[in-house]
Amino acid sequence: MSSQTPPGETSTSSQRVKPKTLTTLQNAKRDQTPIAMITAYDAGFARLAMEAEIDILLVGDSLGMVVQGQRDTLSVTMHDMIYHTKMVRRGAPSGLVMADLPFLSDTDTPTVLRNAGRLIQEGGADIVKIEATAAKADLVQAMTDAGIAVCAHVGLLPQKVRQLGGYRVRGRDIDDASAVMRDAEVLTHAGAAMVLVECVPSTLGARIAKSIDVPVIGIGAGVDVDGQVLVMNDLLGMNPHPARFVRDFLRGRGAILQALQAYASAVRSRSFPAEHEGFV
Incomplete structure (x- = not known):
């Protein structure tokens, strides 16, 4: 049995979509057009995401x-x-693919350059994401100097979950909010082409998006950022204990493609996230 679209190829509808680039995203921020991003881990879901005109595919360590x-x-x-990045690239040959640096893959400059380079050369990623505070500015600078497009992940850092004792909202007090803001600003100054901010009050997400020039993608960061990202499995209702910022876009729809299209539409109309899907 064969699928309708051979592996490594996109459907006719996805081929009509103009490929996204960092310039596309920067223009979207300038024009206040929200950016829709989801995680993907295999070729099949990557193809569906392209058909749904999702802007960025994140191969997350999630x-x-x-x-x-x-x-x-x-x-x-x-x-x-x-x-997994290879599989996503096969499913979305012209898609904009971001890949995570996993735990302990960014301990020093030679290590981060080697591993980020592998995600691009072997995996086919366009952008490399690093969980970072201002203390990692030198690593972001080194990757940028080497020609690597970097997304800095600030706010809640899942790779520190055991150190922190759980998943916690960041930036609820003045000092912590200032620290997250400084992380975003310092890492952008070091060359980060994008920022992803996770689990912060909606007001802080808005402040970060307004204070820096690069696109700011939020997850649990309110509606007033430059775009949204959700884990694919979460938006398809596959998580029995979803986080507050998750919405099941498959509910009431007959197909996964329709759910992805509904997600992209809700992001671009700023009807997602709603107030109850963010933090104060």
């Missing part, structure tokens, strides 16, 4: 939890990330 069944992301390896 695969440790949603694909491998681990309790957190810390067991994900570079081998895992390259393997």
